[in-house]
Amino acid sequence: MASALRPMLLRQTALSAATRRAATVPASAFPSRVTPFQSTIVKNAGRIAAFHASSRRSLLPPGPQVIKGTVNDAVPVPDPVPTHGSYHWTFERVIAAGLIPLTVAPFAAGSLNPVLDATLCALLLVHSHSGFQSIIIDYVPKRKYPGAYKISLWLLNIATVLAGVGLYEFETNDVGVTEAVKRVWNA
Numbered sequence: 001m002a003s004a005l006r007p008m009l010l011r012q013t014a015l016s017a018a019t020r021r022a023a024t025v026p027a028s029a030f031p032s033r034v035t036p037f038q039s040t041i042v043k044n045a046g047r048i049a050a051f052h053a054s055s056r057r058s059l060l061p062p063g064p065q066v067i068k069g070t071v072n073d074a075v076p077v078p079d080p081v082p083t084h085g086s087y088h089w090t091f092e093r094v095i096a097a098g099l100i101p102l103t104v105a106p107f108a109a110g111s112l113n114p115v116l117d118a119t120l121c122a123l124l125l126v127h128s129h130s131g132f133q134s135i136i137i138d139y140v141p142k143r144k145y146p147g148a149y150k151i152s153l154w155l156l157n158i159a160t161v162l163a164g165v166g167l168y169e170f171e172t173n174d175v176g177v178t179e180a181v182k183r184v185w186n187a
Contacts, residue, residue, distance in 0.1 A: 092134075095127045106178040117176045121167040129160045 102120040106112055133156060142149040170177065 092127075092130050095123055095130065099123055099127060107182065112176065112179055112182075114171065114176065117178050118171055121171060121177055125160060125164050125167065128163075129156065132156050 099120075102116065102123060106116055106120075133153070136149070136152045136156060140149045140152050167177070174180075175183070
């Protein structure tokens with residue numbers, strides 16, 4: 001917590017000190033376009049910058065700055081879709097809660113059941129897909145990056161299908177997920 005507050009406190013301290021110094025310098029000592037406050041900040045920039053460990057860098061370039069329509073245009077309200085609201089959230093929570101007993105049941109019961117194992121794999125796949133889909137929706141907005149959004153969702157769908165085929169092959173032609181976890185745990 002202290003490390004998170006330190007840069008903010010250092011900036012506030014430097015700015016308040018710069019403001020106090022700028023108030024003591026007469027305005028006639030500076031050119032007309034540079035304020036005393038700006039001049040003091042420039043003079044103390046080396047001391048302030050010494051406190052910062054790294055420079056500020058943007059990971060992604062800013063999105064396109066496009067305004068569609070005018071100020072007086074009404075905002076288009078999309079049709080309500082229940083699966084994109086609370087039902088979607090409830091579905092994600094039910095899947096997440098269903099994973100708990102399915103993860104513990106094969107080990108607690110002591111017997112390996114292929115139906116239980118397949119259900120666990122299916123829920124893991126759906127849970128992972130909905131989680132990654134939420135990440136794409138949050139961090140690759142459709143209105144700013146329509147092409148990247150569509151490509152990301154297609155890549156997610158392809159990865160989900162490949163993971164599903166791999167889990168199916170592992171379940172039918174090999175020992176299965178719970179038996180593999182059991183063997184790794186006892187190794």
